[in-house]
Amino acid sequence: MTGLFSYPKRKLRKLINQGEYELAIEFGNELEVKFSQDPDFLFIMGSMYYILNDEKKTLHYIDRVLEINPFDVESLSLKLRVHQFLKENDIVIDCCKKILDIAPDNFEVRDLITELESQS
Numbered sequence: 040m041t042g043l044f045s046y047p048k049r050k051l052r053k054l055i056n057q058g059e060y061e062l063a064i065e066f067g068n069e070l071e072v073k074f075s076q077d078p079d080f081l082f083i084m085g086s087m088y089y090i091l092n093d094e095k096k097t098l099h100y101i102d103r104v105l106e107i108n109p110f111d112v113e114s115l116s117l118k119l120r121v122h123q124f125l126k127e128n129d130i131v132i133d134c135c136k137k138i139l140d141i142a143p144d145n146f147e148v149r150d151l152i153t154e155l156e157s158q159s
Contacts, residue, residue, distance in 0.1 A: 055087050078104045094121050
């Protein structure tokens with residue numbers, strides 16, 4: 040459990056919450072070597088880039104999380120939102136299906152996939 044609450048990730052979250060994105064990017068880049076296989080760190084970085092509207096970097100980090108844990112619903116949801124923004128509906132539908140395989144009671148995703156499939 041200590042890995043979930045390590046100080047560097049807390050500091051990174053704090054910088055992001057305070058809107059110190061330049062410092063957070065700098066600090067995150069310093070941490071990346073040490074935490075390159077840590078899905079929590081990668082999700083934090085991806086989320087920060089999502090806030091900053093950088094779709095490419097968001098997907099870079101979120102895809103890395105999903106390589107480690109393909110059943111991470113939060114990461115799949117973030118990936119879904121980015122691809123929805125990019126109007127890449129085939130990928131959105133794929134993400135929806137993966138989320139529903141893991142969490143079949145996710146009615147928001149169920150409604151979205153129904154809507155998208157009816158447009159096809």
